[in-house]
């Protein structure tokens with residue numbers, strides 16, 4: 001996972017990682033990456049950047065975080081889309097996503113969390129308890145949020161291991177909820193000002209908003225290209241771009257994704273794709289997929305389908321909405337940030353009709369032949385909301401396959417059979 005010419009072990013030691021366990025992790029992930037990614041044909045040349053980023057995920061990027069801290073900056077860990085990265089950035093912080101997508105140290109985790117906790121929570125806890133995540137060890141503060149019950153309660157235990165601050169996210173979208181959420185942003189600003197030792201200014205927040213919007217605009221461009229047939233980029237590669245968006249350097253990432261978007265637009269003009277024009281097109285919706293969770297995309301695409309959009313937190317939910325850029329005061333800009341974030345349609349909200357509209361709209365825009373609803377086992381919000389999504393898809397005449405799974409590979413054979421049968425049905 002790291003440049004072989006640089007030995008990062010002294011840095012990892014300094015961060016307090018368990019070097020033996022960490023070396024094991026760094027052996028496993030490149031194998032998974034090679035199997036899922038490097039085996040693909042006709043990838044856009046620009047994806048070489050992401051190959052490099054993944055190869056340096058615990059190396060160069062962590063070094064950059066340490067250099068940033070040494071220069072007086074902070075690192076803020078997050079677990080959820082609702083934590084506004086613009087505010088972190090405006091206060092000299094680097095925001096890093098901490099959700100993890102692999103089983104780790106479950107033996108330790110299951111001593112404190114019930115076995116029937118979703119894989120995302122168990123994995124995040126496992127990476128911390130097993131001391132294998134240099135991102136969480138770099139964080140000056142970890143920001144949690146009151147979304148699902150599992151996360152909310154797990155933060156209490158996580159707080160015994162790291163400095164944790166929890167934002168209260170309302171679970172409805174009435175005017176009173178927006179007011180609560182807006183007040184919560186003020187409290188978040190105050191907390192970050194305390195941690196960073198800086199004062200939030202309008203100019204800094206305006207600049208950070210523009211930079212983060214530019215990042216989202218670049219992802220929008222990349223994903224707009226996926227409307228084309230044949231698809232110019234695989235779903236797996238598009239998923240990876242969003243996964244990396246949560247921790248990469250913002251201006252560099254924006255530049256690289258725009259370069260890939262240029263390439264995709266040229267591919268479309270030349271009629272060039274990564275899959276045949278008649279490959280079944282699938283929209284994926286559901287629980288988030290964190291690195292290195294590429295399982296379902298990989299199964300769909302190895303079975304001959306192509307994933308054309310994701311209604312996921314590691315997908316459209318992350319990049320579709322932008323913060324308005326016309327505010328002239330700090331208070332107004334914070335109002336705009338509050339509105340943008342409360343507009344995200346997570347299944348933690350009730351009712352949540354916006355998500356159903358998003359799923360159907362994305363399926364239509366990206367000419368999906370079918371929908372795959374992906375939920376992590378024991379993720380009650382998405383598993384329960386799957387029923388509503390399934391009904392809406394049926395009413396819209398779109399076939400839907402429900403996949404409830406976790407991070408283990410035990411069910412891969414069975415899932416492959418179900419996905420192949422689904423794709424055959426879409427082709428018929």
Ligand code: BJ8
Pocket residue numbers: 079080081082118119120121147148149150151287288313344346347348376378379380381382
């Ligand atoms: S905005 S999806 S990142 S809360 S998978 S921990 S919901 S039991 S992650 Fe999420 Fe924010 Fe919503 Fe997105 Fe709970 Fe489900 Fe686990 Fe989940």
